[in-house]
Amino acid sequence: MSQNIKQINPLVCPLCGQPNACLNLSTRDVTKSxxxxxxxxxxxxxxxxxxxxxxxxxxxxxxxxxxxxxxxQEKN
Known part of the structure; x- marks a missing residue:
């Protein structure tokens, strides 16, 4: 029985699918801002x-x- 499990890429925005430019995850250096x-x-x-x-x-x-x-939200 196969499962259809979608892999989550931590470097891709879950809303639009574009790169999220996360510095902490992409470099694995949490000291960077x-x-x-x-x-x-x-x-x-x-x-x-x-x-x-x-x-x-x-x-x-x-x-x-x-x-x-x-x-x-600011427009509302």
């Missing part, structure tokens, strides 16, 4: 809820998706 540490970029629960369950805590949202969500 990633773009996501910018205090002007927020990751509210509504954005995090959009990540498919199988990718939660396994792949980072990219900057473009984070900013797009942030801008959409």
């Amino acid at each position: 990633c773009w996501c540490n910018d205090p002007n970029i927020r990751f509210p629960e509504g954005l995090r809820a959009m990540v498919p369950p199988e990718a939660k805590m396994k792949a980072c949202i990219c900057k473009a998706c984070a900013l797009k969500y942030q801008e959409s």
Whole structure:
């Protein structure tokens, strides 16, 4: 019996499928500062809820998706 298990790539945004430019995962050096540490970029629960369950805590949202969500919320 074969299982259809989708591999999660930690360097690909789970929302858009593009590279997420995660510095911590890509270099395996947690001392480097990633773009996501910018205090002007927020990751509210509504954005995090959009990540498919199988990718939660396994792949980072990219900057473009984070900013797009942030801008959409600011317009409301």
